[in-house]
Amino acid sequence: MTESEHGGRLGEEFFTPGSASFTEFLRSHRTALLPTRRPFPDGVRAAPDQFPHGTTVLALTYRDGVLIAGDRRATMGNLIAQRDLEKVHPADDHTAVAFAGTVGLALDMVKLYQVELTHFEKIEGAPMSLNAKARRLANMIRQNLGQAMQGLAVVPLLTGYDHTADDGEQGRIFSFDIAGGLYEKRDFHAEGSGSPYARGALKKLFHQGMSRRDAALAALQALWDAADDDSATGGPDISRRIFPIVSVITEDGFERLPESETERLTREMVEQRGNRPDGPNATP
Numbered sequence: 001m002t003e004s005e006h007g008g009r010l011g012e013e014f015f016t017p018g019s020a021s022f023t024e025f026l027r028s029h030r031t032a033l034l035p036t037r038r039p040f041p042d043g044v045r046a047a048p049d050q051f052p053h054g055t056t057v058l059a060l061t062y063r064d065g066v067l068i069a070g071d072r073r074a075t076m077g078n079l080i081a082q083r084d085l086e087k088v089h090p091a092d093d094h095t096a097v098a099f100a101g102t103v104g105l106a107l108d109m110v111k112l113y114q115v116e117l118t119h120f121e122k123i124e125g126a127p128m129s130l131n132a133k134a135r136r137l138a139n140m141i142r143q144n145l146g147q148a149m150q151g152l153a154v155v156p157l158l159t160g161y162d163h164t165a166d167d168g169e170q171g172r173i174f175s176f177d178i179a180g181g182l183y184e185k186r187d188f189h190a191e192g193s194g195s196p197y198a199r200g201a202l203k204k205l206f207h208q209g210m211s212r213r214d215a216a217l218a219a220l221q222a223l224w225d226a227a228d229d230d231s232a233t234g235g236p237d238i239s240r241r242i243f244p245i246v247s248v249i250t251e252d253g254f255e256r257l258p259e260s261e262t263e264r265l266t267r268e269m270v271e272q273r274g275n276r277p278d279g280p281n282a283t284p
Helices: 022-029 103-124 130-143 145-149 195-205 212-229 259-275
Strands: 057-062 065-070 074-076 079-082 088-092 095-102 154-161 171-176 182-185 188-191 245-250 253-256
Touching: 057 095, 057 154, 057 171, 057 195, 057 212, 065 088, 065 095, 065 154, 065 171, 065 212, 088 103, 088 245, 088 253, 095 103, 095 130, 095 188, 095 245, 103 130, 103 154, 130 145, 130 154, 130 171, 130 182, 154 188, 154 245, 171 188, 188 195, 195 212, 212 245, 212 259, 245 259
Parallel strands: none
Antiparallel strands: 057 065, 057 188, 065 245, 074 079, 088 095, 095 154, 154 171, 171 182, 245 253
16 A cells, blocks of 8 residues: 555555565565566567667776776667666665676666665665675566566676775675576676677677776776667767766776776777777786
8 A cells, every 4th residue: 555545554564574675665565666567468579670788888996996887878779878877876885787688677676776785784784795786686687587588688797896805806796697697707708799809809808907997997908899889779979979878896886987087098999999990008
């Protein structure tokens, strides 16, 4: 029952002890609010060109933690649906999530995941471990399997700073499949339609102990390579001043690189590409 049906008072379910999971609470009492509910009857699939889709996101570890980045384009079939989509979001102070796939569902899932982590911390009095955060997101994706099979898949990329890990290994990266399979990736990873090209660039450019500047340039180079070969991935739009989103997570927490820094590094990278269109050589 809603609050109005109780005469302005919260329903009994709000005062009944239960799980620390906000998602479980919604599933039990407010199923219609879950982004993972099926939008179509069984056997009906979404037309792929009727819903905006986000494309390439990537992450790589570096000296101080982990960097996560994404292009800004959303496509709807052969159309550009949005040029300035934000695909990288903080989940809490030391965790970030980026997504490829159906934009509307992905944004709702990110918001629910943010609430999930906050709710758990308020109920338990302590934050989840990074491993638990990854498993919780995997469970949310698993609940979306019905929609994924109907053509509305969401594929997130999770990064975090793990204070309990050994020195040099605090930056961690997790990927998922549409069935909720969970995989930890070492050094770097990319998701989305341009991910094969982005991973190829990162394989060439990544090295241990990178500075923040070098890691950001490697991410921008990888997104450029993805946009060069994948029409659904957007390169930097200099005329509109739309640049990739680049964020880092360190011991101090989540930080989105200032627009001025991202623009400066992007322009530097574009100038380098003018002299060498195929990009820099592999790091020795």
